[in-house]
Amino acid sequence: MSSFTGRHTMYLFAMKNGKKKLAYGESPEGALEILRYRLTAEEMAQIVVEDYVKIHQRDLQKHVPDLG
Amino acid sequence: MSRAKRLLRTYLGAERSMRLKQFAKRSYLRSLSVLDKVPRRRVGAPDSRKTDILWLDLGDFGDLLFPLGAQEKWQDHGLGLLRTILHREGIATEIRSTRAMQSVEQLRREVRGYRVLLMNVRSYTFPMARKAAEIFKQENPGGLVLTGGMHASVAPDEMREVTHFDKICAGGGETVIVPLVKDPTAFPRFFAGDGTASMAEWPAIDRTLFPQPAGWLLRRRYRWPLEPDCGWGPSPVATILTSRVCPWQCSFCNESSYIPSMSRRPVVAVIDELNGLDARYGVGSVVIHDSMFFQDPSWLRELVDQYPRRARKLWPYWAAARADTVREWPDLFEALVRETNWNTISIGFESGSDRVLKLLNKECTEEDNDFAIELVNRLGDDLERRGRKPPVFWCNVILGVPGETREDAFKTMRMIKRMKRVMPSVAFYAPYPGSALGHQLIAEGKSLMSKDNYHRFPGDEKVKGIDYPFYRDLLAGKYAAEVNRGLDRQSRAREAASPDSLAKA
Numbered sequence: 386m387s388s389f390t391g392r393h394t395m396y397l398f399a400m401k402n403g404k405k406k407l408a409y410g411e412s413p414e415g416a417l418e419i420l421r422y423r424l425t426a427e428e429m430a431q432i433v434v435e436d437y438v439k440i441h442q443r444d445l446q447k448h449v450p451d452l453g
Numbered sequence: 454m455s456r457a458k459r460l461l462r463t464y465l466g467a468e469r470s471m472r473l474k475q476f477a478k479r480s481y482l483r484s485l486s487v488l489d490k491v492p493r494r495r496v497g498a499p500d501s502r503k504t505d506i507l508w509l510d511l512g513d514f515g516d517l518l519f520p521l522g523a524q525e526k527w528q529d530h531g532l533g534l535l536r537t538i539l540h541r542e543g544i545a546t547e548i549r550s551t552r553a554m555q556s557v558e559q560l561r562r563e564v565r566g567y568r569v570l571l572m573n574v575r576s577y578t579f580p581m582a583r584k585a586a587e588i589f590k591q592e593n594p595g596g597l598v599l600t601g602g603m604h605a606s607v608a609p610d611e612m613r614e615v616t617h618f619d620k621i622c623a624g625g626g627e628t629v630i631v632p633l634v635k636d637p638t639a640f641p642r643f644f645a646g647d648g649t650a651s652m653a654e655w656p657a658i659d660r661t662l663f664p665q666p667a668g669w670l671l672r673r674r675y676r677w678p679l680e681p682d683c684g685w686g687p688s689p690v691a692t693i694l695t696s697r698v699c700p701w702q703c704s705f706c707n708e709s710s711y712i713p714s715m716s717r718r719p720v721v722a723v724i725d726e727l728n729g730l731d732a733r734y735g736v737g738s739v740v741i742h743d744s745m746f747f748q749d750p751s752w753l754r755e756l757v758d759q760y761p762r763r764a765r766k767l768w769p770y771w772a773a774a775r776a777d778t779v780r781e782w783p784d785l786f787e788a789l790v791r792e793t794n795w796n797t798i799s800i801g802f803e804s805g806s807d808r809v810l811k812l813l814n815k816e817c818t819e820e821d822n823d824f825a826i827e828l829v830n831r832l833g834d835d836l837e838r839r840g841r842k843p844p845v846f847w848c849n850v851i852l853g854v855p856g857e858t859r860e861d862a863f864k865t866m867r868m869i870k871r872m873k874r875v876m877p878s879v880a881f882y883a884p885y886p887g888s889a890l891g892h893q894l895i896a897e898g899k900s901l902m903s904k905d906n907y908h909r910f911p912g913d914e915k916v917k918g919i920d921y922p923f924y925r926d927l928l929a930g931k932y933a934a935e936v937n938r939g940l941d942r943q944s945r946a947r948e949a950a951s952p953d954s955l956a957k958a
Contacts, residue, residue, distance in 0.1 A: 387777035387780065387781070387816060387817055387818055387821050388701060388775075388777055388816035388817070389777060389781050392816065393702065393814055393816055395702070395889065404896070406893070407889055407892065407893045409702070409704060409814045409889065410811070419811045419812060422808055422811070422812055422856035423812060423855040423856025428897075442702045442707060442709060442710050442889075443709065443710055444710075445707055445710035445889060445892075446606075446607070446710055446711055446887075449886075449892045449896075452892055452893055452895075452896035453896050453897070
């Protein structure tokens with residue numbers, strides 16, 4: 386999907402350890418699918434899939450201390 | 454080219470790369486280890502100094518000493534701009550460059566006797582900046598170290614930890630540099646800078662304020678204050694900026710999360726600057742250093758209209774695009790190539806695989822990449838038929854992205870082989886702070902980069918769990934059969950990337 390036909394959104398998913406997982410995609414489901422490309426099943430299991438917020442790229446640096 | 458010649462070229466390229474990398478690494482490690490062994494001495498400033506304010510240009514030792522490589526020799530426009538602003542306000546600064554030095558001992562001698570040290574710190578120059586500040590303080594007790602630059606925006610905590618940094622400016626320095634140097638005590642230790650709203654407010658950089666290569670022979674060879682060629686176009690090279698900040702959100706960069714947006718430089722100002730440089734120094738070719746040149750169609754249309762009529766020459770130039778912007782505005786793209794001599798087309802293809810493009814949040818697809826490749830191949834054929842030099846891709850690709858499979862990497866190599874005229878620029882993925890994926894991998898404990906070893910050595914391993922030996926074998930051609938699968942005969946015969954294609958990341 387090119388940036389002219391469907392822009393991606395950034396998402397912060399809650400994790401069971403209290404941290405956040407940064408992901409991006411066309412939808413929350415798409416973002417999780419992309420995360421699955423690089424994370425193990427154990428790492429994916431730490432993500433609370435229904436608990437997420439959308440963030441704007443411009444605010445990315447504010448959320449860095451929360452990442453895990 | 455015969456197979457024997459190809460093999461010889463690959464071998465020699467790999468040998469040269471290896472020697473360069475070893476030299477760079479040795480210099481760098483020496484710079485970090487020798488410090489404590491050098492006896493501390495105090496001497497006054499030499500009589501030739503006109504000011505006690507020193508601007509230290511940062512980079513690896515030797516980059517402005519040895520005539521190898523070229524991109525290492527490019528000048529820092531941030532430094533040039535801020536020094537120009539200072540000098541216009543009557544605040545003289547001296548310039549030294551770690552790139553024109555060979556050792557920490559030399560750095561110690563060069564910073565001795567100054568009251569103020571200014572440095573523009575990027576992530577990959579952070580270790581050098583830290584060492585330079587430490588040495589400066591040892592040599593000049595009571596001296597002040599004033600810093601700014603991108604690393605202050607993307608890793609403010611790392612900057613704060615360096616006690617030798619007396620002032621740290623995060624953000625644009627254009628409007629604060631003069632008051633800061635005039636009265637540093639008026640500023641807190643860490644503060645937000647303030648850039649201009651438009652590049653139109655920037656003065657033209659006085660390029661004689663750029664650091665000089667060491668020795669008259671190299672100055673002549675590099676055509677200072679312009680820059681040496683790196684294979685993209687004839688020397689001397691004028692590097693310029695027409696825009697700042699790429700608004701896309703690729704996860705290896707995300708620069709618009711830490712650089713405020715700024716309106717583009719007027720077309721006429723860009724052309725007039727090039728004309729002025731040509732009149733004074735004789736421009737051979739141009740490198741437009743914009744993160745993303747091929748954006749903002751109305752500005753580009755004005756360039757197509759004005760440049761052929763107003764510029765003294767149609768200098769061949771290097772500039773960057775995205776595959777999806779080429780696909781979105783193909784006529785405009787073609788007009789720029791044909792009418793303005795856009796001769797080296799840098800496209801951040803990054804990968805030939807949709808999976809990896811998604812991991813990198815590139816928001817481009819394999820189809821977008823194929824479209825851009827076919828268009829440039831066709832344009833090149835047509836220009837060649839007309840007796841003109843065809844455009845060449847500067848093809849940026851990233852290997853070793855966490856989550857990339859071997860088949861993804863093969864697809865990337867196949868993509869490169871479909872380009873008829875290409876200079877591949879391959880980098881191993883580097884998780885820099887500031888970027889979305891970089892921050893995330895650092896938080897996951899998977900980054901092999903740290904504040905002690907941010908640097909841009911191309912062959913270094915940067916992320917845990919990546920099969921780097923596979924990538925080295927891939928670049929050495931050991932997977933030619935897999936890469937060639939499905940390619941037509943012409944593409945199979947072309948070279949893909951080699952170990953020599955590895956670039957700084």
